[in-house]
Amino acid sequence: MPEDESRNRLRVGGWVPPYSSSSEPGYEGGRPALPRVPQQRALGPGATPPARPARHFLLLAVVAALGCAVTAIVALNDSDEETPAPVAAQSQAPWPDMPAFPILPEETISLRPPPSRTTVTSPAVAPVATRSSASKAAASPSKAPKPSPSRSTVPPVALTVGSTVGLEPAFRTGYRVRHRDYVARIDPISSGSSEGDRADSRFVIRSGRSASDCFSLESVNFPGYYLRHRDYGIRLDQAGRSKLFDEDSTFCTASISSGTALALRSYNYPSRYVALDGDRLILSESAATAFRPVPPA
Incomplete structure (x- = not known):
């Protein structure tokens, strides 16, 4: 057989591409050798494939048994899990743009009349006779109550129209209200x-x-001048x-x-009183100075 035919010969199972080793002498353009793969023989007409071995x-x-075991384990795990509690049914929203809300029972109002209250009355107690203080005093004259001495009532201080007085602060004895400048x-x-x-x-x-x-307070040494308030300060101005x-x-x-x-x-400012601010008199809404009318100095 010629050399070309020996390189491209037909084998059972198909064509085998030519290959050669670069070490073969006399062949130009050689290609690298391909790995040889075992080829399966072609079956002739009427032939049957060989029987597979028992280990197959x-x-x-074994693979089927392992699959059944895994399936049984998964089924047991699913059966152990607790069944979730049923969710309360939600009412359908009457309109598409309104959210659904749970349906709650309406509050019921009893229409029965309230039970009547029975009034329990305690039995009347008969009064016990007691001896009066007069009878006790008559029985024992030595222990008769003595009348208490009458207390003299001091009239509260007041201003008298037409009188000339000095005004002394109740908590600063020896001081008098006066005008200066x-x-x-x-x-x-x-x-x-x-x-x-x-x-x-x-x-x-x-x-x-x-x-x-x-009342109005007129100055003695400046007749026709009166004490008045102006800008919440007290001053002497001509009438x-x-x-x-x-x-x-x-x-x-x-x-x-207590009237002292x-x-x-x-x-014209009923919520304000004459009060001291240091040594000056002002009209205050949060304080009031107590004065006593005294004889003029």
């Missing part, structure tokens, strides 16, 4: 003070310029013919300290 069927049986203030005033200082502390009590049940001046110079009295002193309340 044994391997299939037309500003109302308190200073220590006594019989040893100068005549001018003592005159500044004297006031004549007049009937209120805006209310007859209230004018205006309604505002009459109202600002009118003060109503309120008895305090009195407070001066503004007529």
